[in-house]
Amino acid sequence: MGRPFAPTLIIAILLIVIPAISLLSAYDYLQTRERMTSDLSVLQNVTEKSIRESVTNVDTGLKLFDSSLNEELRDGFSLFLQEYDRAGGDPSEMDLAALKEQLGGEMDLYIINESGVIEYTTYPPDRGLDFKKLPDFYAEITRIRLGENFSPDRVVYEPETGQIRKYAYMPTPDHRYLLELGLVPDAFVEERSQFRSQESTQEFVTLNPYLESIYVYDIFGNLVGENGEPPNTETRALVTGTIIPARADYEVRDTVHGEQIRYLFIDLKDPDYPSDPSVVVELTYNTALIQSQLDQMLYYHAVVAFLTIVFSSGIIFLVARRLTRPIERIIDDVDIIAQGDLNHTIRVSATREVMRLERSINTMVGSLKLAIQNLRRSEETIRGYSEHLEEQVEARTADLEESNRMAALFLDIMTHDINNANNTANLYTDLLMDELEGEPRGYAEKLQKSLQKSVEIIRGVNTIRQIQEEEAVLRPVALDPVIRGEIAHYLDVSITYAGTTATVLADDLLAGVFTNLIGNAAKFGGSEVDIAVRVEEREEGVLASVEDNGPGIPDEKKPYLFARFSGGDGEKSGRGLGLYICRMLITRYGGRIWVDDRVPGRPEEGAAIRFTLQKAP
Structure with missing residues (x-):
């Protein structure tokens, strides 16, 4: 036999009201604690900033006095x-x-x-x-x-x-x-300096309610402006052994006594003077004061919550008695509907609020019937789609893979045939250059340069395919042999390189970066160009650069230099794949690449392409 409805309703509502009141009280408590903690942090930051400025200003004034002697x-x-x-x-x-x-x-x-x-x-x-x-x-x-x-x-x-x-x-x-x-100095100077140090710091104790005390120590751990009173041994050791050598702030938290001790290192060292007048300011904050205020607020919330629950219980009891009888009738009707009779309607009661509830339930039942009908139709449609979806996905995937394979095959055939045609044309061009003289020989030389550009384009396309199709498997690569191997291809160009012992994370495609950068510098720099390859090891990685003293790169072209097909507009310009490939390779290796002026701010005196690589562990 079930429990009476009224007590159950009262208990159910109380189970909602009590947690709600508790959550609201807890939320208000947490918000207040966060606000008080934030206020403490803001006040602490303002205090510490003011202390730093005050001590610095005092030291500036004393420095003027010192200089007068x-x-x-x-x-x-x-x-x-x-x-x-x-x-x-x-x-x-x-x-x-x-x-x-x-x-x-x-x-x-x-x-x-x-x-x-x-x-x-x-x-x-x-x-x-x-x-x-x-x-x-x-x-x-x-x-x-x-x-x-x-x-x-x-x-x-x-x-x-x-x-x-x-x-x-x-x-x-x-x-x-x-x-x-x-x-x-006379006693006036000593008295003046001590007075100013005390006044410039101790006044902050009265301005910050959480600040209990403030002391100033010199670099030897001695108290400044405290009538020569020696500090305790632990504080002196902390100041001279930790804070002064590190020349940085330090913090100690004492949760047992509710204190937070902040040590501010104020750097007053002047390169014009041998001595170091820097000081350490010790600030002791009373964090227990916040906890005390929070405890009082928690007690207040508990009392208010208890009174609210008692008052709510009384109101809930009166309301439950009025609602019991019509709700019982509604429950009976709902039981009939729950058994599957969706055509049954809720009986109308005399109470206006309950009548609205009854109408709402009837409307809900009608909507439920319509939703069930729509759901059944949707299930049938989805069932039909799901039977063919997997087959369609597999077919599309197979078609896509076949298309990719055919595209790769056609590209391989095109690359192979174009390379054969280029090789044959190169051979006949060499024969023509041996036979021709004067202006016809010049035409043959231009033809040979065009064929070389075509070879470079095919090589670039192959490199792009390899980057996109092969997953990067990085390994340690010694940088020096790679650079020297590429420099050896340009015997008729003046290239400066000091060598390096750096080992980076890369693969066999790394040489392509130096091939393109050195080739570009030689091509665009002119016959008298000087090229420098530099490598600098840093903690975060390796910085490499290829510099030349050629005509340089205008500022308006630098943002687009590494885009695909961004070659220049001169007669020596290519298709713009070289630097695009460099950017793809450097990105593959986890680095970045950019263009600089060889002489900062003077692009007409040469260009510098710089890029970073990861060090091998």
Whole structure:
């Protein structure tokens, strides 16, 4: 015995309403989470872009201030060099302490030997400092020592003490030592630089609600503008061991504490200065804040969904009681129709809505009857078509294959006969050229050139057939023998080729590319043309080119150069199959081909056809 209709209807509707409400709530939750995550990403990008610009602007201002001290240091080197000359080029004989007092007592003096070690100085903590531990900086000071000019540096932080200094360098005349002056600016400069660094970054913490903290580190892993407070060991190791060598941004996610830590590398290196003032900005984002907001929204949705379900259940119960009796009658009538009596109609009820339902069901049954009739007629038609379709397809396929075979046979016969005719004509032309002189001999030479063009066309047609009919089976092919074999066919043409060890993926048709390109360059370049074949190996593949110093190719013809039958309009022009075949072959090998000017922007000084090939593994 079945269940009562009303409870079943209520349960059925609730099974629809509850998942619908749940899906809507879940969809809204996901949309909100995506929107909040997107807002965080946008805000994060804006913050990081602003920080980069702020730090760069601060550094630009400080660079102007640093440059204002250059002349003071330049003047100090005149006395430094005089003392070096007085000591006969022996730093041990130099009175550096007296020289420091003579310079005003605000500059420390350093003498760096060829090994990059500070051998003598008025600043004891730096004596014995080995710059080879900083390879990039050592390379810079070595370049300066071997040069002739005064080289100022930026105001930088000392790695150990954190004190800022302005350095400058001057090589000794004998290039055995590098003289260095270190100016200690007054307290105003130090206070100014720290204040600007802090103000330019910390203000972003208040502008971004997800940003918890921001710190700036120099290339030695020291905190900048934080009163000399040392960073933790792990952070220093990350900055100096990973981020600075890579000179790229870095990201760490702490899912346990709900944090995302972004390290921005800001490249401030200036080629005019030896030191590297680049910094790493550490940004800590609180991703747990988003999750907290999402949890609150999820709780709100759950409460709303529960109240909605309770309210809906009450309404559904009242509606079900009103619909029960007329629906039962409809169900009885539908059962009769379902048993096959499509002529039975639904009884009309008193309720207006149910009456519309009854009329709709009657209309549906009528449409169903018509559809069944049409379906039966369609089945009979389809059955008739399907009985003959397979036979027709097989017959068409056989006819097509036979047509292809006959076309290939006729083309083989034509090619064979034309080649025989060309060979015979060539033989008689050679005999005529031996017998004729003067103007008749010139006619014979033109005839022979026409026959050669005909041979080239037949060869091109055969190559196109082979490309289209044979499936490409690529294998490693040494490029050098292929190129040298084709160059050997043009002994009377000046061809430059340096050789190559490249091995590419191709087949036996590869030689056709160089045949056509070298032949075109020789034909169109004139009797004095110089041809160069170049091969360059790259990570992504091999770049080859055939260049000539002939009349070149006008810009308006370059886009159509590789199309079929795109030969030129001069007396030396062919049928335009050569470059078309080259493009087909290069495409077959997975590369691309294009035309350039031998001298960029000057097409009248020669052409360069370039193409790429895949390296063999």
